[in-house]
Amino acid sequence: MALTTEQLVVDYGAGPVLKGLDLALPPGRFTALLGPNGCGKSTLLRALGRLQAPSSGRVCWQGEDLRGWRPRAYARQVALLPQAQETPEGIRVAEAVAYGRAPHTGLWGRLGAEDLRQVALAMAATGVTALADCRLTELSGGQRQRVWLAMTLAQQTDCLLLDEPTTYLDINHQVELMGLLGRLRDQGRTLVAVLHDLNQASRYCDHLILMRDGYLVAQGSPRQVLTPALLARVFQVEAEIHPDPVAGTPMCILR
Numbered sequence: 001m002a003l004t005t006e007q008l009v010v011d012y013g014a015g016p017v018l019k020g021l022d023l024a025l026p027p028g029r030f031t032a033l034l035g036p037n038g039c040g041k042s043t044l045l046r047a048l049g050r051l052q053a054p055s056s057g058r059v060c061w062q063g064e065d066l067r068g069w070r071p072r073a074y075a076r077q078v079a080l081l082p083q084a085q086e087t088p089e090g091i092r093v094a095e096a097v098a099y100g101r102a103p104h105t106g107l108w109g110r111l112g113a114e115d116l117r118q119v120a121l122a123m124a125a126t127g128v129t130a131l132a133d134c135r136l137t138e139l140s141g142g143q144r145q146r147v148w149l150a151m152t153l154a155q156q157t158d159c160l161l162l163d164e165p166t167t168y169l170d171i172n173h174q175v176e177l178m179g180l181l182g183r184l185r186d187q188g189r190t191l192v193a194v195l196h197d198l199n200q201a202s203r204y205c206d207h208l209i210l211m212r213d214g215y216l217v218a219q220g221s222p223r224q225v226l227t228p229a230l231l232a233r234v235f236q237v238e239a240e241i242h243p244d245p246v247a248g249t250p251m252c253i254l255r
């Protein structure tokens with residue numbers, strides 16, 4: 001298992017938010033982190049991305065505790081797209097995407113031909129090439145989200161951690177983005193995304209992790225996890241599960 005947690009506890013000071021999680025994220029698969037607001041999904045993703053240190057327990061990449069990984073070496077293997085990004089004044093789209101190359105070039109390093117190629121590929125994949133010279137502060141929320149995603153892709157890592165990547169995106173761009181993530185998974189990358197849309201998770205992801213109140217409640221395939229009993233227990237909703245008429249995956253319909 002590429003990315004694992006052992007008895008992971010994160011406490012911001014007011015009591016544990018993650019309460020001893022033991023997880024093994026399947027490599028080469030697309031995993032969704034699901035659960036109610038405040039249950040600890042973003043905290044888990046940040047701990048996996050080395051942005052949040054464990055209070056106890058550990059997170060390992062390739063069997064080695066993240067504390068043992070040098071930040072640049074880790075950033076060449078695992079990229080994190082956090083939920084909220086600050087938008088620096090004046091910065092233009094192409095420059096922002098190029099920051100994704102920092103683990104490969106060094107922060108003030110010059111971009112080589114391969115770096116420029118990866119930046120161009122990431123901008124094309126996210127549909128922001130035409131915005132290359134625009135200032136980030138002039139963009140809409142959805143356009144900006146696609147630029148941050150391009151920056152994350154330009155990092156060219158084996159593993160991508162994405163916090164609510166479809167937020168701000170219209171349905172067309174949501175479908176494109178989820179399709180793109182699916183293709184990256186098909187190329188062997190490991191993807192982990194916090195998602196709120198259960199049906200989107202069911203259609204595009206192969207492994208679902210259902211959390212509540214800092215605990216793991218269930219994990220497995222969409223068919224194993226999206227059941228009326230588990231959805232009632234975790235979200236307090238009455239749901240029916242029917243096959244999605246287009247994809248055949250389990251589809252959750254609220255009563």
Ligand SMILES: Nc1ncnc2c1ncn2[C@@H]1O[C@H](COP(=O)(O)OP(=O)(O)OP(=O)(O)O)[C@@H](O)[C@H]1O
Nearest residue numbers: 012013017035036037038039040041042043044194
């Ligand atoms: N930096 C922080 N300092 C203190 N408490 C925090 C911090 N970040 C998150 N928390 C708290 O930790 C708990 C879990 O938050 P987290 O953002 O991980 O949940 P989430 O499942 O991602 O929620 P949502 O679905 O609303 O995004 C919440 O009670 C939140 O208030």
